[in-house]
Amino acid sequence: MNAIVPPGEPHQSIPQAAYAxxxxxxxARREIALLDVREEDPHARAHPLFAANLPLARIELDAYARxxxxxxxxxxxxxxxxxxxVAARRLLGLGYTDVRVFKGGVAAWRDAGGELFRDVNVPSKSFGELVEARRHTPSLAAEEVQALIDGKADVVVVDVRRFDEYQTMNIPGSTSVPGAELVLRIAELAPDPATQVxxxxxxxxxxIxxxxxxxxxxxxNPVAALRNGTxxxxxxxxALEKGAARRFPEVSDAVLAQARQRARSVADRAGVRRTSLAEIGDWRRQQGRTTYFFDVRTPEExxxxxxxxFxxxxxxxxxQETEMVAPVRGARIVLADSDGVRADMTASWLAQMAWEVHVVDGVxxxxxGERGAGRADEAPVPVVQRLSAEGLSHRLAAGEDIVVIDFTTHANYLKRHVPGAWWALRSQLAEALARIPKAAxxxxxxxxxxxxxxxxxxVEALVDGEVWLLDGGNAAWFAAGLPEEGGESRLASxxxxRYRRPYEGTDNAREAMQAYLDWEFGLVAQLGRDGTHHFEVI
Incomplete structure (x- = not known):
């Protein structure tokens, strides 16, 4: 029996949970993980505030880490x-013991008086709006910033998104300084206190x-947000710039010392807790408490x-995406860095978002001592028949009765895929197979x-033919230099x-961008109606 099949009777009942x-x-701030197991797009259309999106298709890959x-x-x-x-049974099969299904789904949440939110990463976005409303965070309109740049004013523009987002499009002349790096590095970019940031x-x-x-x-320095961003x-x-590569500088010892002092002061005001390497060792063995361990430095570090x-x-x-990596609301979060700045600043925000958050001192x-990208545990892998990229290529060229089904993301499928491959969603497998030609x-x-x-x-349970796995996936096929095609010629699902974000890319409709901003402006009122967030802005 493979790991995706839950133990026990196939029709044993799953306990249900209600809105109350x-x-x-x-x-009560008790630990709970409310998991929206739909695909991201329907999740983004309507979901409870703290419903974390963990699509059914990815449970084996992501559950043990999240x-x-x-x-x-x-x-x-x-x-x-x-x-x-189906997701509940899969989680039970992975060893989780306290799993319930929300009775009646999203509609029942709404009918019980629960607030529903649109978009993704809503806890963080609504919190950001609350911060601006409470602290009156300074901002400048795009026209005002353009005027400063055109007038060659003493101004530094820093882009706090991921570097890949920055490279897609950015404010002309700006420098990439992802959010947690700001307090650590800004004094190197703007050493003159008169410089506008x-x-x-x-x-x-x-x-914000x-x-x-x-x-x-x-x-x-005078500091302001670019109102409504790109x-x-x-x-x-x-006009936006594209393909820029300006990145944050290294910091001197003097700048580091000052940044460390500033960050610790903010963390203390926010109620961030301190911990040690010895104590977190005890927490790893603790029963009855969820603890997340995150390193908040750059991936390269x-x-x-x-x-x-970690x-x-x-x-x-x-x-920005707290619920994506820590879906257990009420859990403990432990942060580490190597400088005493980035963990404290990150923790200061998480504490205001009502997380119990600790920073490891003395690292x-x-x-x-551990090296490499690191990877969380995954579910046991079923034993399957495998076929190499070269073997598949030879069989296709020989005219064998083979259908290739690709479960990559739709975006990746559009870019390139094995010629003739069908694209399908695992969460809609039966429907997809009904659209795909039968094969040996x-x-x-x-x-x-x-x-x-x-x-x-x-798939084996739903078809008569043999089912094989392309060993190494599309990456192996492309690495072998084999033919490829693009486009969405064969969509079975x-x-x-993935939800199309109105703020990504450079080809979004103006109406969609304005509608997104209007939605963000209404988040504080939605928070008030929901009433479960416990956010406290310092």
Whole structure:
């Protein structure tokens, strides 16, 4: 029996949870993971505030990292598609013991009076709006910033998104300084206290948090967010730069010492707790408490050396996407860095977002003994028949009756795929197979084969032909220099695995960008109606 099949009777009942149960846990700050197991696009259309998106298709890959305690309270939710029960059984099969299905799905949440939110990363975005509303975070309109640049004013523009987002499009002349790096590095970019610092992201949240970070840290410079980010810049009819590569500088000992002092002061005001390497060793063995361990430095620094058992989550993205990596609301979060700045600043925001957050003190180079990118545990892999890229190529060329089914992301499929391959969603497998021609042999693939290997037994149960795995996935096929094609010529499922964000890319409709901003402006009122957040802005 493979790992994706839950133990026990196939029709044993799964306990159910109601709106009152989940709300009571959130209000009491008890640990609970409310998991929206739909694909990202339907999740983004409507979901409860703290419903973390963990698509059914990825449970074997992501559950052990995102749900580290096997007896944590878990509630799966969908919108009546039946995915929540399948996900619950899959989680039980992975060893989780306290799993319930939300009765009636998203519609029942709404009917019970629960607030529903749109978009993704909503806890963080709504918190950002609350910060601006409470602290009146300074900002400048796109036209005002353009005027400063055109007038050659003493101004520095810093982009606090991920570097890959920055490279897609950025404010002309700006420098990439992802959020958690700001307090550490800004004095190197703007050593003169008279220099105006402008902080931008694509929309609002990260620029608000970045600007307020500098204000909270007591930076002497005038600081302002670029109001509405690159969306506001575009709506003002101003041109964006593409392909820029300007990155933050290294810091001197003097700048580091000052940044460390500023960050610690902010962390103390926010109620961040301190911990030691010895204490976190005890927490790893603790029963009945979920603890996440995150290294908030850059991925490059993490790979060069990190604390054992810590996962790489750069601090700016951790604040922006908290529920994506820590879906157990009410859990403990432990942060580490090597400088005493980035962990404290990141923790200061998490504490205000009502997390119990600790920073590890005394981390030296000797403790950063693990190397490499690191990878969390995954579910046991079923035994499957494998076919090499070259072997598949030969069989296709010989005209064998083979259908290739690709479970990569829709975006990756569009870019390139094995010629003739069909694209499908695992969460809609039966429907997809009904659209795909029958064959003597099916070969399943994805980017690396990590996801597709779990789908093999499921396809075997639904078809008459043999089912094989493309060993190494699409990456092996492309690395072998074999033919490829692009486009969406063979879609067996609707492309709903990713929500199209109105602030990403350079080809979004003006109406969509303005609608997104209007939605963000209404988040504070939604927080008030929801009433479960416990956010406290210092």
């Amino acid at each position: 149960d989940v709300r009571a846990a959130l209000l 749900l580290p305690r096997r007896d944590a309270s878990i509630v799966t939710i969908d919108d009546g598609e039946g995915l929540a029960e 402008i902080v931008n992201c694509a929309g609002r949240t990260r620029s 948090i970045g600007t307020q970070s500098l204000v909270n840290a007591g930076l002497p 969306i506001g810049w575009t709506l003002a009819g101003q 993490y790979e060069a050396g990190h604390l054992p058992g 996962l790489s989550v750069p601090g700016g993205q951790l604040v 030296g180079a000797d403790e950063l 042999r099916y070969v399943l693939t994805c980017g690396s084969s990590r996801l597709a290997r779990y789908v093999v037994p499921e 609707p492309p709903i695995d």
